Amino acid sequence: MEITAVRDLTFTYNNASSPALKDISLSVGRGELVLVCGPSGCGKSTLLRCLKPVLAPKGERSGEILFAGSPAEQLDERRQAEAIGFVSQDPERMIVTDKVWHELAFSLESLGASKSVIRRRTAEMSAFFGLDDLFCSDTATLSGGQKQLLALASAMTTRPELLILDEPTSQLDPISAGKLFDAVKKINRELGTTVIISEHRLEEVFPIADRVVFMREGRIVCDQRPQEPDLSKLDSTALQSLPVPVRIWNGLGGEGSCPLDVSSGREMLAGMLDKEKEYSVPLRSFEVKKEIAVEISKLRFRYRKESSDVLNGLELAVGKGEFFGILGGNGVGKSTLLSVIAGQKKPYCGKLSVNGRALVLPQEPSSLFCRDKLIDDLSEMTSDRELISEVIGLCRLKGLEGRHPFDLSGGELQRAALAKLLLARPDILLLDEPTKGTDQLFKIQLAELIKALCDRGMTVIAVSHDVEFCASYCDRCSMLFSGELLGTASPQEFFTGNLFYTTSAARMTKNLISNAVTADDVLTALGRSIPPTENILPTDKLYKKSETSNGSVKKKKLSKLRLFARIASLAMLAVSAAGCMELIPALKDKKLLPYIMLTVSVIFAAFSFSDGKTAPxxxxxxxxxxxxxxxxxxxxxxxxxxxxxxxxxxxxxxxxxxxxxxxxxxxxxxxxxxxxxxxxxxxxxxxxxxxxxxxxxxxxxxxxxxxxxxxxxxxxxxxxxxxxxxxxxxxxxxxxxxxxxxxxxxxxxxxxxxxxxxxxxxxxxxxxxxxxxxxxxxxxxxxxxxxxxxxxxxxxxxxxxxxxxxxxxxxxxxxxxxxxxxxxxxxxxxxxxxxxxxxxxxxxxxxxxxxxxxx
Structure with missing residues (x-):
């Protein structure tokens, strides 16, 4: 029996020129776990939000959406809150209270549950998701991954019949992501909760899914069981996004049973390799240049005087033109380290040397945008229209220039934030989860772009939970643990030396193929050719530092004049206000003069503090x-x-x-x-x-x-x-x-x-x-x-x-x-x-x- 069904759904956002969803038909049975995947911006989040009417985006819609056999629009808000749980890819927008325990209890309080029920269910969810140690913590102090876990636990307190997850692991490290997927599997298999999940990280969720739905450009192109994949219907982008065991199986000819996880992948490789022959991949070494871009020695940082150190005697040296990857669990201080390097936070002890201007791409890229149109935000960085057009192409933003930044999908917003930073042309680029919410094609293009930037002298430091990305493209990797960077080495040495914090390919090939950490490494070791990827590389214009133009000098002079006008207007306001309150003896007998002065000074202040033009x-x-x-x-x-x-x-x-x-x-x-x-x-x-x-x-x-x-x-x-x-x-x-x-x-x-x-x-x-x-x-x-x-x-x-x-x-x-x-x-x-x-x-x-x- 189906719990939700979509029939001939077409949806167009308000003011959009083309539909975000086109003729979507999908039926989900009770107790199923359905995976929805596809490139960033293909309509996954839009489709999932349409399934819960209270969260559905506004626009022109045709077609039908059913829940439990009835039109979804007829569900009252209480029924929706109880029966349909939703966890978005941005937990910041879902958390509404100041304490973890209160966030867990918020939904039940809103539904009028009794105190005993609230206490029992919040305790149950806290224990189930491992939030006991954070139960009384402030939600503002949680890391991105911890907030995502809290959002999922909060959604489950109402015991929903349908649980919708929109990229729930986008901010989780591999170990935490594995635990979350284990919890999702347990919720689905043991409790019978129907789960619909969209995800770019398919390694863990692909094997447990009952069905996999592939989307492209607002349409469903493939709906099939993962155990019997028909890869002929998928384009190269979709093939690149498949789990490593499936990609290796397809690269080896796609014969026999398709392995869905590491265990079955190892069995496949063990059965086809010659036991008398040694298989290996040449080591890729990296030598740090003499010119150091970032050097840190014995650095310590803490948020409060009475708290413990987040960074504890940290040591780091990154050469100019290097792509350095930092991995680690949730809440260990990776984002804090980037903030310290960028000068946003000051350590209380140690040495920090930064050779050049450093800019950081935050974990919440929405904080970089303040305009109503994406093109206006990008134009703030430079007046060079050719350069803006080039960066828009590099970051795959064509057609999105007129959109509001907050209306973009998670992956599109991530690319837009990167474009804005690139237009500033920093010497050191600090990336906080740069692949969050992005598809495999953009990861490849991003890596090629970073490589080109590094070849021209830019230094890139990225913190990421995406071990596959770091293993494939970083020059060196390191793990942040207990406030220190440990095990700094090349990706092959780093990941082959780990048991848990490593790639699927490394786990599949352990003791079978030496130094293999990616799917391409495995196929290369087995003599298979890797098709080249086509990428758009930046021109020299992106690396040239812009000189101060006459226009900017004029703007600076105008800003000084406006500053003087603001100071004068505030002084007039203070004098006239004091006169109205009879604090100035000379104005006591002038009954109307202080009020006339106040009116004039307010008007003068309004003009001086405004932008000087009427916004359209x-x-x-x-x-x-x-x-x-x-x-x-x-x-x-x-x-x-x-x-x-x-x-x-x-x-x-x-x-x-x-x-x-x-x-x-x-x-x-x-x-x-x-x-x-x-x-x-x-x-x-x-x-x-x-x-x-x-x-x-x-x-x-x-x-x-x-x-x-x-x-x-x-x-x-x-x-x-x-x-x-x-x-x-x-x-x-x-x-x-x-x-x-x-x-x-x-x-x-x-x-x-x-x-x-x-x-x-x-x-x-x-x-x-x-x-x-x-x-x-x-x-x-x-x-x-x-x-x-x-x-x-x-x-x-x-x-x-x-x-x-x-x-x-x-x-x-x-x-x-x-x-x-x-x-x-x-x-x-x-x-x-x-x-x-x-x-x-x-x-x-x-x-x-x-x-x-x-x-």
């Missing part, structure tokens, strides 16, 4: 307001003002209490039925909560400056980005929640309504495209909203609260009395919106396009 926005499509938005608008614009008027005209005593209650009910009840009635999704509720929290935090951060707050700016942005309903909610909730710190009272409903009205009008004007989202227009709207809308409602509310007579004279008096503070409020809102609105709205527009939610 995608023009909003003119949408017809929904019926719900019209009802909300009528409620706010008609019913509430009428209530205020009726209260002032017909009620004589205690009017503020009753009228305030009516205002709050009228503002809240309509939204309660409308907003909750359409069942907003989790992403939408979280976004509303985040904006509300940002507004509250902004009000608290600027509490010492009267009315100089970013709250209104946050509300305007939320309405402009997500529509009138969201704008009203963020505005009203911001005032309600922040008043728990500033003091609740009869003024709270008035503040809630007025700030909510600002968000609602912002949503109608900007969210529906009536007014374009230009920087100047949004900033002026913020000033107008603070002075006219918020001040025009909150200031007169004083008459209700104080039981005063309401007429034109008293209204004018209370409004004019609060006008100076309203001007400060408006000036602050103008400044915050002028600086923040363009960049924030860009990112929020992308969020809407990617996840397709809100009005």
């Amino acid at each position: 926005h995608t023009k909003s499509k003119r949408k017809k307001p929904t019926v719900k938005s019209v009802i909300c608008s009528l409620s706010a614009a008609v019913l509430i003002p009428f209530t205020v008027y009726a209260g002032s005209a017909f009620l004589n005593t205690g009017k503020y209490l009753f009228v305030s209650l009516l205002v709050m009910l009228e503002a809240g009840v309509a939204f309660l039925f409308i907003y909750e009635g359409r069942r907003p999704g989790t992403r939408e509720l979280v976004t509303v909560a985040v904006f509300t929290a940002a507004a509250v935090a902004g009000r608290l951060a600027f509490y010492m400056l009267p009315q100089f707050k970013p709250v209104l700016a946050v509300v305007v942005i939320s309405g402009a980005a997500f529509g009138s309903q969201t704008g009203f909610l963020v505005g009203s909730l911001s005032m309600l929640m922040s008043n728990f710190m500033f003091g609740q009272g009869p003024w709270t409903p008035w503040q809630m309504f007025s700030m909510g009205l600002v968000g609602l009008i912002s949503g109608i004007l900007f969210g529906h495209g009536i007014i374009p989202k230009r920087r100047e227009i949004i900033a002026l709207f913020g000033f107008f909203s603070a002075v006219v809308i918020y001040g025009g409602i909150v200031n007169p509310s004083t008459l209700f609260i104080m039981h005063n007579e309401i007429n034109a004279g008293t209204l004018a008096a209370v409004y004019s009395a609060g006008l100076p503070l309203d001007i400060i409020h408006g000036a602050a809102s103008l400044g915050f919106l002028y600086v923040l609105a363009p960049s924030v709205l860009k990112k929020l527009d992308r969020l809407k396009a990617k996840y397709d939610f809100f009005e």
